[in-house]
Amino acid sequence: MKIFDDLRGQNMVVLENAKQSGRKVVGMYCAYCPQELVLAAGAIPVSLCGTRDEPIADAEKVLPRNLCPLIKSSFGFAITGKCPYFYFSDFVVGETTCDGKKKMFELLKQYKPMHIMHLPQGADRPGALSWWKEELLLLKERLEEELGVTISDDNLREAVKLANSEQRAVKELHELNKLDPAPLSGLDLLTATFMKGFNVNRFEGIALVNRLIDEVKEVIERGGSPFRAGTPRILLTGCPVGIGSEKVIRLLEEGGGSVVCFESCSGYKTLAMLTDEDERRDPLEAIAERSLKIPCSCMTPNEGRLELLGRMIREYRVDGVVDLTWQACHTYNIEAELVRGYVRDNFDIPCLHLETDYSNSDLQQLKTRVTAFIELLDKRWT
Amino acid sequence: MKIFDDLRGQNMVVLENAKQSGRKVVGMYCAYCPQELVLAAGAIPVSLCGTRDEPIADAEKVLPRNLCPLIKSSFGFAITGKCPYFYFSDFVVGETTCDGKKKMFELLKQYKPMHIMHLPQGADRPGALSWWKEELLLLKERLEEELGVTISDDNLREAVKLANSEQRAVKELHELNKLDPAPLSGLDLLTATFMKGFNVNRFEGIALVNRLIDEVKEVIERGGSPFRAGTPRILLTGCPVGIGSEKVIRLLEEGGGSVVCFESCSGYKTLAMLTDEDERRDPLEAIAERSLKIPCSCMTPNEGRLELLGRMIREYRVDGVVDLTWQACHTYNIEAELVRGYVRDNFDIPCLHLETDYSNSDLQQLKTRVTAFIELLDKRWT
Numbered sequence: 001m002k003i004f005d006d007l008r009g010q011n012m013v014v015l016e017n018a019k020q021s022g023r024k025v026v027g028m029y030c031a032y033c034p035q036e037l038v039l040a041a042g043a044i045p046v047s048l049c050g051t052r053d054e055p056i057a058d059a060e061k062v063l064p065r066n067l068c069p070l071i072k073s074s075f076g077f078a079i080t081g082k083c084p085y086f087y088f089s090d091f092v093v094g095e096t097t098c099d100g101k102k103k104m105f106e107l108l109k110q111y112k113p114m115h116i117m118h119l120p121q122g123a124d125r126p127g128a129l130s131w132w133k134e135e136l137l138l139l140k141e142r143l144e145e146e147l148g149v150t151i152s153d154d155n156l157r158e159a160v161k162l163a164n165s166e167q168r169a170v171k172e173l174h175e176l177n178k179l180d181p182a183p184l185s186g187l188d189l190l191t192a193t194f195m196k197g198f199n200v201n202r203f204e205g206i207a208l209v210n211r212l213i214d215e216v217k218e219v220i221e222r223g224g225s226p227f228r229a230g231t232p233r234i235l236l237t238g239c240p241v242g243i244g245s246e247k248v249i250r251l252l253e254e255g256g257g258s259v260v261c262f263e264s265c266s267g268y269k270t271l272a273m274l275t276d277e278d279e280r281r282d283p284l285e286a287i288a289e290r291s292l293k294i295p296c297s298c299m300t301p302n303e304g305r306l307e308l309l310g311r312m313i314r315e316y317r318v319d320g321v322v323d324l325t326w327q328a329c330h331t332y333n334i335e336a337e338l339v340r341g342y343v344r345d346n347f348d349i350p351c352l353h354l355e356t357d358y359s360n361s362d363l364q365q366l367k368t369r370v371t372a373f374i375e376l377l378d379k380r381w382t
Numbered sequence: 383m384k385i386f387d388d389l390r391g392q393n394m395v396v397l398e399n400a401k402q403s404g405r406k407v408v409g410m411y412c413a414y415c416p417q418e419l420v421l422a423a424g425a426i427p428v429s430l431c432g433t434r435d436e437p438i439a440d441a442e443k444v445l446p447r448n449l450c451p452l453i454k455s456s457f458g459f460a461i462t463g464k465c466p467y468f469y470f471s472d473f474v475v476g477e478t479t480c481d482g483k484k485k486m487f488e489l490l491k492q493y494k495p496m497h498i499m500h501l502p503q504g505a506d507r508p509g510a511l512s513w514w515k516e517e518l519l520l521l522k523e524r525l526e527e528e529l530g531v532t533i534s535d536d537n538l539r540e541a542v543k544l545a546n547s548e549q550r551a552v553k554e555l556h557e558l559n560k561l562d563p564a565p566l567s568g569l570d571l572l573t574a575t576f577m578k579g580f581n582v583n584r585f586e587g588i589a590l591v592n593r594l595i596d597e598v599k600e601v602i603e604r605g606g607s608p609f610r611a612g613t614p615r616i617l618l619t620g621c622p623v624g625i626g627s628e629k630v631i632r633l634l635e636e637g638g639g640s641v642v643c644f645e646s647c648s649g650y651k652t653l654a655m656l657t658d659e660d661e662r663r664d665p666l667e668a669i670a671e672r673s674l675k676i677p678c679s680c681m682t683p684n685e686g687r688l689e690l691l692g693r694m695i696r697e698y699r700v701d702g703v704v705d706l707t708w709q710a711c712h713t714y715n716i717e718a719e720l721v722r723g724y725v726r727d728n729f730d731i732p733c734l735h736l737e738t739d740y741s742n743s744d745l746q747q748l749k750t751r752v753t754a755f756i757e758l759l760d761k762r763w764t
Contacts, residue, residue, distance in 0.1 A: 064712070064715040099713045106684075122498075126516070127516060138508075327448065328448055334486060338489075
């Protein structure tokens with residue numbers, strides 16, 4: 001795990017060197033942005049910073065205070081020059097997912113050349129797939145123009161294979177936690193998963209994850225785990241979490257729980273699906289098909305999330321669900337009502353909905369609620 | 383004006399009678415929902431309640447507190463049975479405009495048969511018009527199925543003419559306020575404009591507006607106006623306002639201003655455009671074309687709003703702009719930054735951004751800000 005902690009600093013050096021040698025960098029904010037297209041263009045796709053509290057005060061000079069911390073943090077990082085990935089990006093891709101991001105991008109485009117992808121609001125809509133494929137085509141054309149390259153179908157197929165290998169590796173790591181007790185703490189799983197967005201060299205990144213898998217398997221063989229037997233197993237769903245915004249995971253584990261899996265888009269939500277590698281298919285369509293299926297709360301309806309939750313609750317043998325909403329994230333906040341109902345009606349386990357931001361101002365209050373929740377889970381198994 | 387005040391009660395009786403005689407009623411929440419299709423189906427299109435504070439407490443038992451009052455009020459009215467229009471609706475149409483409404487509709491569909499229209503997120507997107515036309519076709523088919531009717535092109539053309547007549551009448555009324563001093567107070571203009579959504583008989587509604595226009599013209603000829611010469615002329619933009627949520631208009635006029643026009647979708651934003659009546663055209667496409675042009679903040683980019691604002695500032699000879707955001711309405715709240723910049727860079731007039739809800743809890747604070755704003759405008763002209 002030590003390697004992953006140091007990765008951020010190392011990636012920066014690699015990124016700077018790559019830039020100096022003429023490589024192009026494309027910044028992305030969201031799982032709907034197909035990194036395969038950027039890889040196929042021979043450029044480096046990077047996730048942009050948005051998981052720390054520090055730049056939010058600067059963002060609030062322009063953006064409303066009552067907006068989700070992820071959006072404010074992303075904007076603050078970008079405009080203050082404190083996100084090296086944004087700084088090094090030649091070009092940034094945004095999407096019309098939620099209202100906050102969609103409108104924030106209108107302000108952000110003053111700072112960097114941007115391309116906005118228009119996502120259909122429902123995956124099952126007639127024509128949604130062809131619309132989304134057309135959006136991928138527009139992005140492809142824009143990338144070709146901005147980066148001065150031509151993206152062939154073979155480039156795309158190769159990129160799909162690379163992205164799939166990465167997905168498979170991180171998915172395998174995530175699934176090691178199906179074991180009881182879990183071999184990885186939620187914080188370690190988050191660290192390893194989170195870093196994949198910042199890997200400049202994807203092959204090295206995959207190799208690192210595979211090395212971690214081997215190490216964890218050794219620990220498992222020795223019967224090791226950070227948790228005692230019977231530790232309440234928690235599934236975390238809702239808004240994405242990253243390094244800097246992990247306070248709820250920390251509280252849950254300090255309070256005696258084991259966060260065994262993340263359903264969020266920073267976790268299993270996007271790992272659960274691979275792009276079809278069938279050589280006879282149009283690779284752009286295959287990429288569109290996969291990404292359109294991501295069960296994000298920005299979609300209506302979003303039944304895929306409930307199905308995925310059910311599968312994860314069963315497969316990870318979960319004792320309780322924590323649904324995290326970043327303050328003012330309307331889509332996850334309203335969908336929480338459906339999640340609560342689904343968990344209640346289909347599983348006999350408790351569900352805790354938390355609404356918070358990146359600050360520490362509500363830490364004590366959260367701790368009280370989290371502790372009570374863990375006690376509730378603990379009692380069920382003792 | 384007295385007639386308009388009594389209209390709500392009268393409409394209810396007419397609506398109940400119409401229902402009893404077998405007429406169908408279709409409830410709508412948004413200007414993007416094309417009432418022409420409902421009219422063409424021989425049904426009664428009605429706007430649904432969502433402009434009063436009362437049902438919000440009930441809505442907050444299910445919806446998050448941190449959500450725009452318009453959405454909470456709409457949901458609260460519907461689930462408590464306190465909106466007779468919702469109650470009498472056979473069928474309700476929603477749209478994917480903002481995140482809050484989009485996800486609220488997922489909960490509302492338990493209470494009434496619903497159809498959700500998927501709006502493209504940008505009007506200038508390639509394919510946006512054909513997508514939106516397809517959505518209108520889906521709605522048409524759903525209406526035909528639910529109401530047991532067939533909607534012909536001729537039905538549609540007739541409905542377009544009727545809707546256009548209504549638009550023209552209300553637009554003419556609205557434009558009478560280009561006179562200085564304005565012949566209509568903002569509150570009266572709001573009352574007359576707002577009621578159009580609740581008219582069961584459109585022809586009678588149009589006749590009423592025309593009668594009001596004649597009366598106002600008489601008042602103008604006599605040199606009458608509710609305002610003294612030199613009263614600061616204010617344009618209200620931002621979130622829609624209705625009867626029950628008019629507190630900002632009231633404060634502005636009590637504070638010595640004259641709200642001469644509304645740029646919002648409850649006002650001039652939707653009046654400024656007519657549907658093309660060319661008989662050779664596909665009427666569905668003409669309807670799609672017009673409604674897609676509505677410059678709502680849910681669109682990205684939404685440059686049409688700034689253009690419209692500029693035109694209205696000039697034509698209504700406006701001294702100041704008030705930009706109203708309902709709390710937690712992210713799209714208008716973020717777009718406020720663009721509005722502020724546009725007004726500053728293009729017109730030498732002050733712009734006040736207010737964020738509030740339907741309650742009276744911030745009345746004193748609003749009053750202080752509004753009074754200071756009016757004084758600022760007054761000083762400029764004395």
